[in-house]
Amino acid sequence: MMMYVRVVSNIVLLSLSLFLTACAVRIAPSGGPQDKTPPSVDTTSPPQRTRNFTGDGITIRFSTYVQPTVRNAISVQPTATFNSSYSGDEVDVTFTEPLTPNTTYTVTIGSDYTDTRGNKPAEAYSLVFSTGSSIDTGTVSGSVTATSMDNITIFCYQGADTLTSAFTPRNRQPKYRLPVGTSGAFTVNGLADGTYRVMAVRDVNRNGLLDPNEEFGMARADVTVRDGRSTPIAVRMGPPIDVLRPYITRVRALSSRRLLVQFSEPVVPAQDAMSIGVTDTLDHTTPVMAMVQAPGAKDRFVVLTTESMIPGNHKVHFDTTTVRDTTGNALSDTTLSHDVNVPALDDTTSLRLIAVSVRDSARNITSSTPFEIEFSDFVNRTTVSVRGTITGGTDTVPLSAEWKNDRTLVLKMSQSLKASSQYDARISLSGLQSLTGVGMPDTTIVRTFRTSDRTDPGTVNGTFRDTSLVGGPYLLRFIDDRGAVVRTLEVRSGETWVADSLPAGTYSLDVIIDTNRNGRFDHGTSDPYTPSERWIRLPATVLVRQRWTLDGIHLVI
Structure with missing residues (x-):
């Protein structure tokens, strides 16, 4: 009997323990159909826009049960330190x-x-309250367009009209930060009334700064809040x-006539080789003949002098405009002079063919595919004779030749090829000689290839009109369902436009006010700060069908 009572007592104690644990942390009910409704904030304590708040914490209750990671999504502006606790569908914030x-x-x-079913909220939620008798009611709202909304945060800087030209989000945190939800909308x-500088940053490390590797987008102008209102x-x-x-x-030095220059990143020539000077200890200057990218290394260039350098120490001088990186940044002026020891070593570099961009038996070649022929050394272009043709069936298509640089010859097709067809390319090179006088036997390159399958494009045409008098120049862009810009047209208000040879598919449209006339959308810069160009999303989408012309698309901004 005593044993029976003891077992019952243990069961009662265990049941009571489970009951108390269940009361401490509420959990989501299980079962039922899959729920894809985004979680949202249901109620708050204190209520929204409370004045004269004197408490030391707030409570936020959600529309459903959420994951404990919600505690990491809490921020307070202006900055205030706090602790948080979680209980299923409720979070307490204690200052x-x-x-x-x-x-x-x-x-x-x-x-x-996310909630317990993995749904993310459509947008962030903000509870506004005041510790005084008045409350700032101004808002800045809008939308963000991006490939995804992961880690995107709105940076909002107060007093934009007082920011100097030295301002940059790379070293200054904003007073207001707001994570952007899956919809892209934000508020x-x-x-307070005033002027604000606004930008969106994919702030992956959440440090409140725009780091060099982070995506961003600037607003096209500073935003003015007046009487609590602003333009989205x-x-x-x-x-x-x-x-x-x-x-x-x-x-x-590679030899008495060659120097190998290595840079901190891939670069492209921005000026001819005459911007490089080579001087020995007796101030004798050896002229530079050419400079070209080293084979297989985009961060290295070979410099060729017109004559052999005297063995011994030399100083090599560069200009800031000698090269630029792939984004257009000029050479740093801190490393423009270098010492180098030149050996008594004759230059014996041979000239040979090292690569052809189109391999034999290649497939999916199009009429825009170039044949790039790369040589091992500088080629004397004046001595070379080039002949190239493509044949297939009854077709004979000549190839036009041009030099990309002193080591690379490019041949392009002068007319279109038939789809899904086999062709033979024959390129004959004679008179090949390097700039140092080393010859190479005449060479014939033969390639058999097959063109890509036929894709019949469509055409769209219409009119464009600027009724808001924004002013041009205007760029009309066709964007596919992956977010890629497929076509960009320069259009004029009151005139017709035509977009032909568009691949079949559904496109969204937008208009860019191309202020700097560079033919593309500029989303601003951070250092120095510049706003983005104006970007206008058009509500219409167009469906392009193969071999079909869609007429009468009237676009108005």
């Missing part, structure tokens, strides 16, 4: 220090959390912009 009197605070629940609440803005994200200038890491 660890007294809040500043007569101040409007915004507690934001970002979008980087920054609790703002649209921000389009763009890739990181490299602002670091390349520099020379090493210069060494």
